[in-house]
Amino acid sequence: MSSNRIFLLVGGFVFYLVVQVVLLKNMVLFGTSFCFLYVFFILLLPIEMKTIPIMLIAFAMGIGIDIFYDTIGIHTASLVALAFLRNTWLNTLTPTGGYDENLTPSLLNLGLGWYVSYSLPLILIHHGLFFFIESLGTNLFLPVVQKIIGSAIFAFLMSIIVQLLFYRRRRGI
Amino acid sequence: MQSILLFLYRIRVFLIFVFLETIAVYLIVSNNSQQGSVFFNSSNRLSGNILNTQNNIIEYFSLSSVNKSLVEKNAELLSELENYRQRNESNFIEIDSSFVTGFQFKGAKVINNSINLSQNFITLNKGSKDGIKEGMGVFNEEGVVGRIKGVTANYSSVISLLHIELLVSSKIVSNEVFGSTKWDGRDPKFAKLLYVPRHVVVKEGDQVVTSGYNAIFPEGIPIGTIVEVKPGLETNYLDITIELATDFTRLSYVYLVENEQTEEINLLNQSKESVDE
Numbered sequence: 001m002s003s004n005r006i007f008l009l010v011g012g013f014v015f016y017l018v019v020q021v022v023l024l025k026n027m028v029l030f031g032t033s034f035c036f037l038y039v040f041f042i043l044l045l046p047i048e049m050k051t052i053p054i055m056l057i058a059f060a061m062g063i064g065i066d067i068f069y070d071t072i073g074i075h076t077a078s079l080v081a082l083a084f085l086r087n088t089w090l091n092t093l094t095p096t097g098g099y100d101e102n103l104t105p106s107l108l109n110l111g112l113g114w115y116v117s118y119s120l121p122l123i124l125i126h127h128g129l130f131f132f133i134e135s136l137g138t139n140l141f142l143p144v145v146q147k148i149i150g151s152a153i154f155a156f157l158m159s160i161i162v163q164l165l166f167y168r169r170r171r172g173i
Numbered sequence: 174m175q176s177i178l179l180f181l182y183r184i185r186v187f188l189i190f191v192f193l194e195t196i197a198v199y200l201i202v203s204n205n206s207q208q209g210s211v212f213f214n215s216s217n218r219l220s221g222n223i224l225n226t227q228n229n230i231i232e233y234f235s236l237s238s239v240n241k242s243l244v245e246k247n248a249e250l251l252s253e254l255e256n257y258r259q260r261n262e263s264n265f266i267e268i269d270s271s272f273v274t275g276f277q278f279k280g281a282k283v284i285n286n287s288i289n290l291s292q293n294f295i296t297l298n299k300g301s302k303d304g305i306k307e308g309m310g311v312f313n314e315e316g317v318v319g320r321i322k323g324v325t326a327n328y329s330s331v332i333s334l335l336h337i338e339l340l341v342s343s344k345i346v347s348n349e350v351f352g353s354t355k356w357d358g359r360d361p362k363f364a365k366l367l368y369v370p371r372h373v374v375v376k377e378g379d380q381v382v383t384s385g386y387n388a389i390f391p392e393g394i395p396i397g398t399i400v401e402v403k404p405g406l407e408t409n410y411l412d413i414t415i416e417l418a419t420d421f422t423r424l425s426y427v428y429l430v431e432n433e434q435t436e437e438i439n440l441l442n443q444s445k446e447s448v449d450e
Contacts, residue, residue, distance in 0.1 A: 021220075022227055028289045031361070051186045059193050066200075067220050070287065070294035070330065073200030080197060084190045133201065135291045138337050138358040 009045075016041040017061065021068040032143070033150035038065055039126055040159045042083055043119055044106055044167075047099050051087045058083035071134065078129035082122055093118055107163045119159065123152045221284070221328035225298055228284040232425070239425045246314040276391050279304065279429040284328075288335055288421045291358040295319060295331040295424065305329045308389065310430045316395040316418030317341060317354075317383060318427050334396075335361050335421055342387040343396050346380040348373065354381065354396050354415065361421050364397065366413040373411065375402045381415050388438045390430060 020038040027035050042058050062076030069075065090105065093114065099105075107115040127148045135144045181188065281303075285296035299305050301324045311318040311331050319331040320339065332339050334356060341354045343366065352369040366381060379399045385392030397415035405412045432438075 021223070025287075031289050034289070052189055055186075055189060055193055059196075062197070067217065068224070068285075069290075070285075070296075071290065071292070072204045073197045073202075077194055077197035077201065080190065080193045084186070135358065138291050140291070140358055143359060 012041055013057070013061065017064050020065060025068060029154060030150070032147045033154040034147070035158055036127070036130075036151065036155050037158050037162065039079065039082065039123060039155060040119075040162070042079065042086065043122060043159075044104055044163075047090060047103050047105050048101070049087075051084065054086060055080055055083045074130055074133050077133060078126045081129055082126040085125065086122065089118065089122060104167070106167055107160060108167060120152070120156060123155055124148065127152050127155075217325060218327065221296065221298075221325070224285045224296060225328075228282070228298075232282075235423060235425055238423065242314050243426070277431045277433060279431075280426060281305070281329075281429060282426055283424045286333075286421070286424050288333075288361040291337050293333040293335040293421075294322070295333050295427075297329045297331060297427065297429075298327070299429075300325050300327045300329050302326055305429060306431060310389040310432075311427050312390065312394050312430065313419060313424065313427045315420060316397065317390065318419055318421075318424065320389060321429070333421065334364070334417070334419070340367075341390070341396065342384045343381050344384040345369075345375065345399070346382055347376070348379075350375070351384055351386065352381075352413070362417060363400070363414055364417055366399070366415050367410065369411045369413055371404060371409055371411055375399060375411060375413060377402060388432050388434070391432075 016038045020036070024035045024037055038061060041061065042054065045054060045057070058079040059076060062079040063072075065075045065079075066072045090099075095110070095114065103109055105115075105118060110118075131144050131147050131151075279299070281297040281299040283295055284298050285294075287293045287295075295311075295318070297305070297311075305321060305324050307321055307324055309321045311320060317334055319333045319336070322330050322332045324330075334341065334354070337356055337358045339355070342351070343354045344351045345366075350369055350373050352366045354364055355367055356364045369375060377399055381396045381399060383390040383392060383394045383396060395418040397417045399413055400416045401414040403412040
C-alpha cells in the first residue's frame, strides 16, 4: 500500500469522524431520521481490502463515534458487524468479469443499480442493530422501525450527495 | 494438533469478529449502570474540549433566548427575595435549625445534549474542580433536567430526564399525591407519572413538582403538567401522561443542586434497614 493511500485512509477516517460528531450529530430530521454518514467510510474502502483490517478500522471508528454520542459500545458493535459482512456481500455482488483492481465500490464506479443493492441492505443491517440495541429495555416497536427506515434513507441520500461532490471516478477519496 | 491450528487459522476472521463484538458488548453492559466510569464518554478531556469549542461557536445563535430566560428568572428571584428581607418596623425571629434546607446551588453550561435516543445524556462544562459531585440534581429555570452520572476534572456527564431508566420522585401539587416520573422513550416533550393508585382523583392541568423525598432535588421544582389520565391496563395504578416543563431542545444553562444532608439521610435509611432485618 503506497504512502499516498495510507494518507488518504487516515485523512478520510479523521474527516468522517469530525464531520459526524461536529456537524451531523445535531442534525436529526423530525426526531427520527439520524444521519450516520460515517458508515460510508467503511462501505467505501477499496474492494480488495481484507476483512480483518476493515473490522479493526470499524472498531476504532465505532469507539470514536460512541464517545461523542454517549452510547458506548452500541455504534461499535453494529459497525463491526457491518464490516464483517461487507466483503461477503461484495463477493456475492461481483459483476460478470469481476471487479477492476484498486476500485472504490462507489456510485460513480459501478452505477446506481449496483450501488443501491450493495449499500442499502448493509445500512439497514447496521441501523437495525444500532436502534435495536439502543432501545433494549423499552417496549417500543413502531418508533424504532420508523427510526431505522428514516435514518437509512437519509444516510443513503447523503452518501449519494457526498460521493457526487467529493469522490472522483476510479480513485478513492 | 496441526489440523486444529489450521482450522482456527481458517476461521480467524470470524474469531476476530467475535472478539471485537465481545469487547463492544462488554462496554455496553458495563456502561449501563447509572453511575460509572466516565472515561469512554463525552466528558473525557479530548472530546470535552472539542464539544466545548463547538458549543462556544453555536452559543452565539441562542444568546437572545438565553438572556431572556435569565432575566425572567432574575425577576422571579428578586421578587422572592423581597419576602425574606428583614424589615425595620417588625420583630425578627431567629429561624430554628430544623428549617435549614442545606441545599447548595451551582451553575453550569450545557456543551452536549441529545434528545432523540432512548438513553440520552448531557455534558456540562464543569467538573470536580468546580465542586461537582456524582448524584447532584440538575435543573434549569423551567424545570428538572437530570442527575449527574460521572465527573472528570473539567467536565461532567448528566443522565437526562429523557433516559428510560431515570426515576424522579415527584408529587401532584393539588392533592399532594406522590409518584415517580419516568420517560417512556417516545416523545421528548412528554413523560409518564408512575405509581399513582387508581382511587386518587387526578385532573388534567394539575402541576407535577419534585417531592423532595429522594434528597436529590429540593421540594417544588417543576417537572410538568398533567395532560392525560387513563386507567392503567393491568395494574392498580393510573396511566398518567405529563407534558414536561423543560424544553430539552434548547437547553443552554443549567443549575446544579447538592443536598448537604444526603449522607445523613442515607445513614438514617441504612440504620432503618438494619432494624428491619
